[in-house]
Amino acid sequence: MADRTGQRATHRATQHDLCMAEPDRIRNVVLVGPPTGGKTSLVEALALHTGAVTRAGRVEDGTTLSDFEEFERVHQRSAAMSVVPVVHGGTKINLIDTPGYVDFAGEVRAGLRAADAALLVVPANAATDGSLDEATRQMMREGVEAAVPSAVVVTKLDHARADLDLVVAAVSEELGDRVLPLFALTTEHAEVTGLTHLLAHEAASEEARAAHARLVEAIVEEAEDEQLMDDYLEGAEVGEEALVADVAEAMRHGLFHPVVPVCAATGVGLTELLDLVVAGFPAPASHPSPEVFTPAGKTAPPLTADPSGPLVAQVIGTTSDPYVGRLSMVRVFSGTLRPDQNLHVSGHASSFFGDASGHEDHDADERTGALSHPFGAASVPAPELVAGDIGCVSRLTTAETGDTLSTPEEPRVLKPWTAPDPQLPVAVEAATRSDEDKLSGALARLAAEDPSLRVERNAETHQVVLWVLGEAHAELALERLRSHGVEVAVSDVVVPLRERLTGAAKGHGRHVKQSGGHGQYAVCDVEVEPLPGGAGFEFADRVVGGAVPRQFVASVEKGVRAQMELGVRLGYPLVDLRANLTDGKAHSVDSSDMAFQAAGALALREAAESVGVVLLEPYDKVSVLVQDALVGETMSDLSARRGRLLGTDQVGSDRTLVHAVVPQTELVRYAVDLRAATHGVGTFTREFAHYEPMPEELAAKVPRRTR
Incomplete structure (x- = not known):
């Protein structure tokens, strides 16, 4: 049995390894799967196996990360995407661990944007009834819809109800018939002790030989090598080297989803998985970059992962700390990002998705602070971030998740990924006057961190509403507000109702007051009737003989409009109304604009009382x-x-x-x-x-x- 601490580690990560400047020696891989799939345990096992961390929680060059318990605790948080770089065979692999709960699908999509390939993680006990549960299928769809090359990792081989064949069959129902195992399990006393590569010709059992034949046939069918197909059809032996090369090519084109069984607890399959990632997944330069535009919306030339090219990076995650400030995690798609560099920050989500994005477009010039490589909860200082790599930038005060970083001389905008549409409203209000003063800034930071959250300040209901994806998302948002030093209370969401008259009516408004000096005098008669839904408001002067002086006709209309806004039954706006001013009286001294506004409001209220109002x-x-x-x-x-x-x-x-x-x-x-x-x-x-x-x-x- 392999030691979980990874005594077979092929390479120990040093600070130099994490800062490698060759994009072709980088792999960005996102782990996608259900919350019980074992993604975080797999990341931890790979970090230990490669020597990226030890039980003491240190990088090999002595950089302190945290103790191992803290490392585990941070990765087990269900709400946050995290990045852990490991090095295998001289290649840096950025492992992007994403949450498994539907409430945090936005983090999954951010991870998919940062990655060039995906590991679809499914536990070996996920198909005990013959099919995958819906949570697993939905996360798998997220990976497939992102159109990145992917492999299937079957975890928890040591589970009492583990069944690799059943899981492979269930995954095939979802992804198609190009889901095939690359390895057979080696067991001893009913315990999985290792893997046998099915492309090797040493498969001993009849079952393994049959699996080998199915795998070879699938590879040959997808191969673009016509000679390989001819050799296979003629019965010639197909070389293992050619098959391995074709597997890698098919993976890079998304035509083949190899299955790798892994047990994080025993270390089985870890080396094989790392080998597959390095050989089969594309380097940044081999994977298409997102669409790129100018801030004016014009299509710009496509990007390449060239460190000497124009700088274009995208913010894939944002955190705000009261002491450190805002920290932006970025994926560099082109060029090289350096400390103390002048940048242009562009956020144009609503240009792509309309006002429903909830984030206003913005552009600003800023200067970067220190750079670092993320390492779970900790970080390692970085002298620069090259094209294809993932890192963190400090001191960008305007940058939000989804924004684009480029040079002020050649600003660019990357099309953001589509954030899930939040449909659960949560009304919040500051707990104290002190909290009220801090709430606006905290909400702005919250929106900058999470594109899946929308902040609405409803002018009609006077409520601040957080639109979130679910209860867990709501709890996280409230927790983040508290972390920004703001205590809030949750209140019932008010739905904006309306009032409308049930029929035509007449109203008499008389506003007459005498209190010494100039008094107040205004009398008006108004006829009102409801209009069809959505028709709005109409007002007409039908007065004959100048009973209401011309200068006060508009005052009556103002009064009617003001009363409509206040409502006439329960305080909700009255809508879809026609009002005709038919008669009235004025005083040469005591009549005024305010008096006729009051009379108009009184006339509408009297008319409403006589005919009734529907909500x-x-x-x-x-x-x-x-x-x-x-x-x-x-x-x-x-x-x-x-x-x-x-x-x-x-x-x-x-x-x-x-x-x-x-x-x-x-x-x-x-x-x-x-x-x-x-x-x-x-x-x-x-x-x-x-x-x-x-x-x-x-x-x-x-x-x-x-x-």
């Missing part, structure tokens, strides 16, 4: 994506929320998009309820549709709005 609630058009087996349950739930079903669309082979219009009051907690009903994988989008009357039995329970 309107906003409806959203929602599209809910669920497994086919849950369509009926989802439709019933939407109907129970007073929704109207509009139809369905098939998505892929096993998912359905359900369309409906639903009151916003029924959607406040829908993100949480849908997650629970679909085992964590149901998603939905929504957009405002229109207002409709609220049922009177519900309207009767709505409290008066306070301002």
Whole structure:
């Protein structure tokens, strides 16, 4: 059995290794998988195996990271992406560990942008019922949709219910028939002790020989070498060296997903996995870079991972510390980033995604601070960051996650990755006056750190609303606010309601006061009627004979408008109204603009009291994506929320998009309820549709709005 501390380490990482300047000797690999898949344990095992850390928690050159327990603790945090570089065979591998929970899919997408390849991590006990659970499948889809070369890593071989063959079959259902094991397990007394490479001709068992034949056939079919295909069809023996080269080529093109079984606890498969990453995954120069534009939106020449090229890097993560300040983790796509360098920071998310991004476009020139290589919770100083590498930059006060760093002389903008759409609103308010003063800055830092979080300051409801992906995401946001020194309280989300008259009516407004000196005198008669939904407000002067002087007609309109904003029943804005001024009286001395505004408001209130007011609630058009087996349950739930079903669309082979219009009051907690009903994988989008009357039995329970 191999020692977990990695006595077989092939190379020990030194500070020089972490700062290598050759992009072709860098591999950026993101680990994607469910929360119980063993990603973090695998990263820790690889760090120990390669000597990147020891049990004392030190890099080989003596740089102190932290004790090993702290190293483990930080990597086990479910909410944060982390980077741990290791060195194998002279190649630096940046291992990007991502969270497995759906609430933190934004971190997964950031990790996929930073990477050139992915390890899809699946535990060996993940298919005990013959198929993968939805959480595993959803994380696997994230990796596949990013269109990066990938391999499947099956972990936890020592689990009591481990079944490699069953997991491979289940993964094949999701990814297709090009998911094939590269290794067979070597066992002793029912315990996995090692791996046998299936491309070698030494496979002893009949089962291993059959697996070897299937693997060779798959490789030959995908190979672009026609001679190799001819030799195979003629029965000639295909050389192992040629097969290995074709596997690497197929992996780089995303045509083949090799399976590597690994046990972090025993060390089985660690060397084989590292060999595969170095030989089969592309170097930065071999993987396409993101689309690049000028700040004006014009397409710019594509990037290459050339250290001498124009500097273009992207912020893939942001942290804020009250003592250290803002720290930006970046992936350098072109050029070389150096300390104390003048930079242009561009953030143009809304240019690509519209206002729904929640982040305003911004451009600023800044100067970099110190550079470092991330190492889990710690860091190693870096003299520079070359194209293809990942590192951290200090002192960038305006940079947000997703922003582009380039030179002021040749500014560039990389298209950001698509952040998950947050659909759970959480209303927060400062706990004290002192917290209120600090809240705005803390919210700005929160938004800069997390593109998946949207901060809304609702001018109508006067609430600050954090839009998040789920309850865990909400808890993390509140924790981060506290870390910025701000205590907040959570309150009920207020849905913006409206009021509308039920019919036509007349109102008489009389505002007459005498208190010595100039008094106040204004009388007006107003006829009002409701307009169709969305028609707005119309006002007309129908006065005959100048009963209301011309200069006060606009004052009556102002008064009506002001009362509409205040509402006439429960304090919600009155909408869709036509008002006609028909008569009135004025005084040559005591009439004034303010007096006729007050009279107009009184006239509207009297008219509303005589005819009645209906409460309107906003409806959203929602599209809910669920497994086919849950369509009926989802439709019933939407109907129970007073929704109207509009139809369905098939998505892929096993998912359905359900369309409906639903009151916003029924959607406040829908993100949480849908997650629970679909085992964590149901998603939905929504957009405002229109207002409709609220049922009177519900309207009767709505409290008066306070301002």
